[in-house]
Amino acid sequence: MKRQLTELLSLTGVHVKSQKQVDDILILEVESNSKKAVCPRCHKISSRLHQNHYSLIKDIPWGEKEVFLRVNRRQFKCEKCSLPFSEELNFVRKRQKHTVRYAQHITEQVVNSDLKSVAERNNLTESEVETMIK
Ligand SMILES: [Zn+2]
Structure with a gap:
């Protein structure tokens, strides 16, 4: 296992x-x-x-x-x-x-959407999303 x-x-x-x-x-x-x-x-x-x-x-x-x-x-x-x-x-x-790949996963979503909806979908705040997409 x-x-x-x-x-x-x-x-x-x-x-x-x-x-x-x-x-x-x-x-x-x-x-x-x-x-x-x-x-x-x-x-x-x-x-x-x-x-x-x-x-x-x-x-x-x-x-x-x-x-x-x-x-x-x-x-x-x-x-x-x-x-x-x-x-x-x-x-x-x-x-x-x-993780590094989690930040990549979020960045990819922002590219195809916007900060606010990505934050909501992933249970994050907008500023948390911002720090990940840098
Ligand atoms: Zn040393």
């Missing part, structure tokens, strides 16, 4: 650890396949896990279901410069609450 969900999700470099459904919302807990990350300061590869840091990230819907990813953006401690750093995830930018 988890392997199939990982395949369906089709996000490179992560796997689904668990899934939960609450009404029309599907929550998938995902984790990076890699046990290592690269320090952004000195570019040394580190495998010293410092902290787990979970957040809920909105992803594109599956049919009628809203999808949220429970993402563990792990903090590592660099073995060379000893400073903690957060791993890079290719599908969600830092400090954002939605």
Whole structure:
């Protein structure tokens, strides 16, 4: 089941650890396949896990279901410069609450419609839509 969900999700470099459904919302807990990350300061590869840091990230819907990813953006401690750093995830930018492909999904809708109706259809505010189409 988890392997199939990982395949369906089709996000490179992560796997689904668990899934939960609450009404029309599907929550998938995902984790990076890699046990290592690269320090952004000195570019040394580190495998010293410092902290787990979970957040809920909105992803594109599956049919009628809203999808949220429970993402563990792990903090590592660099073995060379000893400073903690957060791993890079290719599908969600830092400090954002939605995946890169969700922003693309919204942008495509705005191209064919307008801000107000896209916001309503996706249960977002107009300003949230604006930040995604930049
Ligand atoms: Zn470092």
